[in-house]
Amino acid sequence: xxxxxxxxxxxxxxxxxxxxxxxxxxxxxxxxxxxxxxxxxxxxxxxxxxxxxxxxxxxxxxxxxxxxxxxxxxxxxxxxxxxxxxxxxxxxxxxxxxxxxxxxxxxxxxxxxxx
Amino acid sequence: xxxxxxxxxxxxxxxxxxxxxxxxxxxxxxxxxxxxxxxxxxxxxxxxxxxxxxxxxxxxxxxxxxxxxxxxxxxxxxxxxxxxxxxxxxxxxxxxxxxxxxxxxxxxxxxxx
Numbered sequence: 702x703x704x705x706x707x708x709x710x711x712x713x714x715x716x717x718x719x720x721x722x723x724x725x726x727x728x729x730x731x732x733x734x735x736x737x738x739x740x741x742x743x744x745x746x747x748x749x750x751x752x753x754x755x756x757x758x759x760x761x762x763x764x765x766x767x768x769x770x771x772x773x774x775x776x777x778x779x780x781x782x783x784x785x786x787x788x789x790x791x792x793x794x795x796x797x798x799x800x801x802x803x804x805x806x807x808x809x810x811x812x813x814x815x816x
Numbered sequence: 817x818x819x820x821x822x823x824x825x826x827x828x829x830x831x832x833x834x835x836x837x838x839x840x841x842x843x844x845x846x847x848x849x850x851x852x853x854x855x856x857x858x859x860x861x862x863x864x865x866x867x868x869x870x871x872x873x874x875x876x877x878x879x880x881x882x883x884x885x886x887x888x889x890x891x892x893x894x895x896x897x898x899x900x901x902x903x904x905x906x907x908x909x910x911x912x913x914x915x916x917x918x919x920x921x922x923x924x925x926x927x928x929x
Contacts, residue, residue, distance in 0.1 A: 732915070741921070742921060743919035744904070744906075746917060749915055749916065760916075792858050792859070799915040805861075805915075807851075807858030807859050807860070809858050810856075810857070810858050
């Protein structure tokens with residue numbers, strides 16, 4: 702029973718390029734959450750998605766960032782025209798139901814470095 | 817904005833010692849979770865506490881949720897090197913967005929053999 706799979710584990714991008722981070726939730730999970738962990742900071746909520754729907758994107762920057770969770774395939778967090786401040790670890794979590802009384806399982810994260 | 821303050825930020829102890837780490841807020845949370853994160857990995861859930869005053873035990877780990885549901889503590893008895901890691905607390909406000917966790921910055925624990 703594979704856990705939450707994120708790839709790539711490490712991603713290096715030059716300023717101005719695009720970064721695509723992928724997250725495959727655990728089998729049977731239809732709720733996906735993205736968090737960002739900046740150096741010396743706690744994890745910050747970015748976006749909550751269900752299949753084909755964005756439920757809450759209140760934590761995601763309005764510009765350059767977008768997320769999707771298509772009917773088929775992984776959830777994608779896309780960052781356009783990356784800047785050095787985007788360097789962080791991006792974690793995806795999934796759950797079978799929404800809410801904290803249902804455990805959300807985290808992936809190993811994608812560490813994005815913008816040079 | 818809800819904030820969770822964790823203390824101490826760093827803790828280095830010898831194997832066999834006891835320790836307590838704290839998670840405090842001025843806000844009320846409907847529930848609070850504790851995670852452990854190892855370098856290069858994602859957080860792993862240890863426990864969820866929901867009721868004010870609740871105490872949960874997980875082997876040598878004891879978790880307590882404050883009566884007012886604003887703070888929590890994690891006590892480890894007879895720490896072992898395998899307990900080394902970053903301990904994170906995270907709260908949910910339960911007001912229609914209980915999926916959205918507010919995380920503290922964590923306590924980095926090192927247990928020396």
